[in-house]
Amino acid sequence: MKIKGFTEGFGGEITDLDLAEEGTLETAQAVQDVMDHYGVAVIRDQRITDQQQIAFSRLFGQLEFSPHFGRGDKDLVRMKFPELFDVSNLDEHDNILPDTDRRRVYRAANLMWHADSTFQPHGAGYSLLSARIVPASGADTQFADMRAAYDALSASMRERIEGMVVEHSTFYSRSLVGYQFTEEELKRRTATRQFLVQTHPRSGRRSLMVGSHASHVVGLPVEEGRALLKELGEFATQERFVYTHKWKVGDLLLWDNRCTMHRATPFDDTAERRDLRRTTVVGDLPLVPA
Numbered sequence: 001m002k003i004k005g006f007t008e009g010f011g012g013e014i015t016d017l018d019l020a021e022e023g024t025l026e027t028a029q030a031v032q033d034v035m036d037h038y039g040v041a042v043i044r045d046q047r048i049t050d051q052q053q054i055a056f057s058r059l060f061g062q063l064e065f066s067p068h069f070g071r072g073d074k075d076l077v078r079m080k081f082p083e084l085f086d087v088s089n090l091d092e093h094d095n096i097l098p099d100t101d102r103r104r105v106y107r108a109a110n111l112m113w114h115a116d117s118t119f120q121p122h123g124a125g126y127s128l129l130s131a132r133i134v135p136a137s138g139a140d141t142q143f144a145d146m147r148a149a150y151d152a153l154s155a156s157m158r159e160r161i162e163g164m165v166v167e168h169s170t171f172y173s174r175s176l177v178g179y180q181f182t183e184e185e186l187k188r189r190t191a192t193r194q195f196l197v198q199t200h201p202r203s204g205r206r207s208l209m210v211g212s213h214a215s216h217v218v219g220l221p222v223e224e225g226r227a228l229l230k231e232l233g234e235f236a237t238q239e240r241f242v243y244t245h246k247w248k249v250g251d252l253l254l255w256d257n258r259c260t261m262h263r264a265t266p267f268d269d270t271a272e273r274r275d276l277r278r279t280t281v282v283g284d285l286p287l288v289p290a
């Protein structure tokens with residue numbers, strides 16, 4: 001395999017690699033080295049099956065299970081394995097979700113900047129997203145380099161946020177898009193705490209952890225903490241820290257949730273189909289002492 005960086009330090013393309021043939025531990029370790037430097041990587045023309053995606057993803061660590069799987073939810077009928085997250089605008093019959101479907105609102109949350117699963121105690125490590133059907137235009141995925149953003153903060157801001165703890169919850173992020181929770185969902189309501197500044201366990205680089213799941217700063221008045229999180233989020237997603245990925249069928253995109261954020265951009269989702277499948281490695285964020 002070869003690597004070509006899009007910029008000096010963020011985002012790269014891996015070429016000369018066919019995961020259907022070479023999805024080995026050795027390959028995964030080489031890809032991981034690339035990720036340590038670039039944070040995000042694309043491998044084009046990977047015509048892999050669901051099983052091959054899951055098997056390759058497992059080489060990076062234990063995989064998350066979709067919270068919907070096995071609950072009889074309609075939107076999981078398309079996915080045959082609990083490790084697969086359905087990133088599509090399709091219903092259980094592979095038809096485009098109607099305007100009125102509440103799953104459409106839930107999925108609209110992907111348009112907000114976030115890292116995956118920061119609401120889980122250990123967050124997420126890598127996510128791998130495979131493109132099966134892509135719309136003709138729009139529906140890009142944008143990534144922000146939270147390491148470069150941290151490095152660019154003023155010394156006084158770095159000092160201010162050092163050691164700060166933030167509460168993350170999917171209930172907060174979904175409420176931002178107007179999602180109406182069912183009684184059953186509210187019973188499962190949870191939140192977790194993460195350090196605002198993270199240190200990457202492999203590269204040692206420091207980064208900001210904010211995003212849509214970040215509800216408030218522990219120990220600060222809620223509005224003051226939210227204003228700070230908003231300020232940091234806007235700072236970190238300036239164009240100079242962002243890579244925009246334009247999807248082609250067969251792309252496999254990998255990113256490290258410990259040091260990047262991402263969001264989807266809109267497309268004509270009532271007329272065009274989009275079918276992407278995500279696998280996610282359970283993270284290793286340090287637990288915040290109570």
Ligand SMILES: [Fe+2]
Nearest residue numbers: 114115116262
């Ligand atoms: Fe995501």
